[in-house]
Amino acid sequence: MSPNIDAVPESAARPTDREMVRIEHVTKQFSLRHDHSLKELVFSALQRKKLADTFLALDDVDLTVHAGETVGLIGFNGSGKSTLLKTISGVLFPDQGRVLLRGRVAGLIEVGAGFHPDLSGRENVYLNGAILGMTREQIDARFDEIVAFSEIEEFIDTDVKYYSSGMFLRLAFSVAVHTEPDIFLVDEILSVGDEPFQRKCLERIRELQKAGRTMVVVSHELEMLEKLCTRIVVLRKGRTVFDGDPTEAIATLRAS
Amino acid sequence: MSEAPRTRAGQLPTRAEQAEGWRAPGQDAGWLNPVTERFLLRLLVRKELRVRYRGSALGMLWSYVKPAVQFITFYIALGVFLQLQRDTPAYAVYLFSGIVVVNLFGEVFGNATRSITGNQALVSKIYLPSQLFPWSSMIVALVHFLPQLLVLIVGALLFGWLPSPTAALAFVLGMAILLIFTMGLGMITAALNAAFRDVENFVDLIVMVATWLSPVLYRVSMVEESIGGTFWFWLYQLNPLTIVVELFHVAFWRYSPEVVERVAVDPSLLSPHEPLGLWWAGLLIAVVTFVIGTVVFERSKRRFAQEL
Numbered sequence: 321m322s323p324n325i326d327a328v329p330e331s332a333a334r335p336t337d338r339e340m341v342r343i344e345h346v347t348k349q350f351s352l353r354h355d356h357s358l359k360e361l362v363f364s365a366l367q368r369k370k371l372a373d374t375f376l377a378l379d380d381v382d383l384t385v386h387a388g389e390t391v392g393l394i395g396f397n398g399s400g401k402s403t404l405l406k407t408i409s410g411v412l413f414p415d416q417g418r419v420l421l422r423g424r425v426a427g428l429i430e431v432g433a434g435f436h437p438d439l440s441g442r443e444n445v446y447l448n449g450a451i452l453g454m455t456r457e458q459i460d461a462r463f464d465e466i467v468a469f470s471e472i473e474e475f476i477d478t479d480v481k482y483y484s485s486g487m488f489l490r491l492a493f494s495v496a497v498h499t500e501p502d503i504f505l506v507d508e509i510l511s512v513g514d515e516p517f518q519r520k521c522l523e524r525i526r527e528l529q530k531a532g533r534t535m536v537v538v539s540h541e542l543e544m545l546e547k548l549c550t551r552i553v554v555l556r557k558g559r560t561v562f563d564g565d566p567t568e569a570i571a572t573l574r575a576s
Numbered sequence: 577m578s579e580a581p582r583t584r585a586g587q588l589p590t591r592a593e594q595a596e597g598w599r600a601p602g603q604d605a606g607w608l609n610p611v612t613e614r615f616l617l618r619l620l621v622r623k624e625l626r627v628r629y630r631g632s633a634l635g636m637l638w639s640y641v642k643p644a645v646q647f648i649t650f651y652i653a654l655g656v657f658l659q660l661q662r663d664t665p666a667y668a669v670y671l672f673s674g675i676v677v678v679n680l681f682g683e684v685f686g687n688a689t690r691s692i693t694g695n696q697a698l699v700s701k702i703y704l705p706s707q708l709f710p711w712s713s714m715i716v717a718l719v720h721f722l723p724q725l726l727v728l729i730v731g732a733l734l735f736g737w738l739p740s741p742t743a744a745l746a747f748v749l750g751m752a753i754l755l756i757f758t759m760g761l762g763m764i765t766a767a768l769n770a771a772f773r774d775v776e777n778f779v780d781l782i783v784m785v786a787t788w789l790s791p792v793l794y795r796v797s798m799v800e801e802s803i804g805g806t807f808w809f810w811l812y813q814l815n816p817l818t819i820v821v822e823l824f825h826v827a828f829w830r831y832s833p834e835v836v837e838r839v840a841v842d843p844s845l846l847s848p849h850e851p852l853g854l855w856w857a858g859l860l861i862a863v864v865t866f867v868i869g870t871v872v873f874e875r876s877k878r879r880f881a882q883e884l
Contacts, residue, residue, distance in 0.1 A: 342598070350882060406881070407601070408601055409601060409702070409703050410600075410601030410602030410603075410703035411602075411699075411700065411701065411702065411703050411881045412881050412882060413587070413602060413878040413879075414587065417587075418587040418588075418600065419587075419600060419601050420589050420593065420598040420599065420600060421598065421599055421600070421601055422596075422597045422598055422599075423597070425601065425703075427702060427703060429701050429702065430701050433697060433698065433701035433702050434697075434698055434701070434702050436623055436627065438626060438627050438630045439623060439626060439627075443619075443622070443623075443626075446619055447619045447620075447623060450615055450616040450619050451616065451698070451702055451704050452702070455615065456615050
């Protein structure tokens, strides 16, 4: 469900001059391997056949993000948005070029990726908080706030597998937005839950912006990004084709 | 596989940049991660323990049941039918102290091998130090090992064995060699298994064979009788598992009164290099394996997310 556009608050981000993320000439190539077996490997070696097709996901991308900025990444499917986000978070490594960061990063590539269905809500909050880089003291201190934000107080000691999908996503999102990273990477997660909850999430994003956090957001919700971001980067086939004013960026994407 | 490997150094911030607070994503403490990330490691261990026995009525009891069945089977087949217990005093203790070693080896090796592929959801979506996965599976294996060790100690006590400094030393050395060696192997196979799933089947094969290729069921002197003096006997003796199993025999079996009595009449009960055997060779092999394992793992961990 896409968020109601009227509910999206105006951006509260105040860009500064301090650089937080530096992406220099990053190139990422994927090899599309069809099978994971030794047999395949041996046979293709014998036949001198090429084992894999390669695919250029990122092609010489340069990008600098400053503290306090909220940068949107837009582009059609397969343009390399998520790959770029994964490269910043450290899940993927560039083949060429390099990425540098300053401060702690929390990457939300997928809501609830670190959640385990057989653990209770409480255990998952701790596990996920720790995965996102919080210490035990930090989680202890924020625990009540996280649970209150997700509005699932009565079910916090129930195994997550019994949660409805909405409850699950709310808890996962709640953990993520309470990790207090310096750099927050968000991939398509602002379409979580019902409308009141979405409004709450956007409110929270606004608070993070006010607090001077740096954000990189990937989304297909162009109107929402236009309001939230201070800058938008348009990617096409792994290359940056536009970097600047949100309204112009969206026009660029739509024109192509 | 992807293109030619690129130098890692070129992607790390220079010293001047580091001074300004820059770092590369995924730049972590390497093999020291399990120490620096203790809290996360503990949570991962707890998760694995919880998940392992979900919906099972016996739960942790299974870690008693499995070795017990194994022990009884071997004891009847080899001890009674093949009459190994006639020449080996306290054969039950002899057998069980070996079984315990091989089980721990199998569990650490097998779990570590599957640790990256088994945590696919985490590895491919969120950054966390991947070294934590094989380490947490080792700790899980240790948790299952404890009850077995307890049973072994009780069994040995029943045969009149008493703890001694030699026993303690042999046990500590044995554990150290076993864990360092198996973690080394496990990190290599975990990294390979991310690329080729065949590896885990191969590992199962090794674990199956391990019981028979170390002196768990029979005595080293029997091996010496048939292939003594050959290259193969040396290889057999240098097998770190052989060394560890012999150390465990020294720790729990060798100094129980029944054995001490019989050694006087039957010197074949003595293992070749009493009392600690080739511990130095075992430790050396273990450390070398661990170093190789760490290097292989560190080099390939950057590709895990895209290979899964």
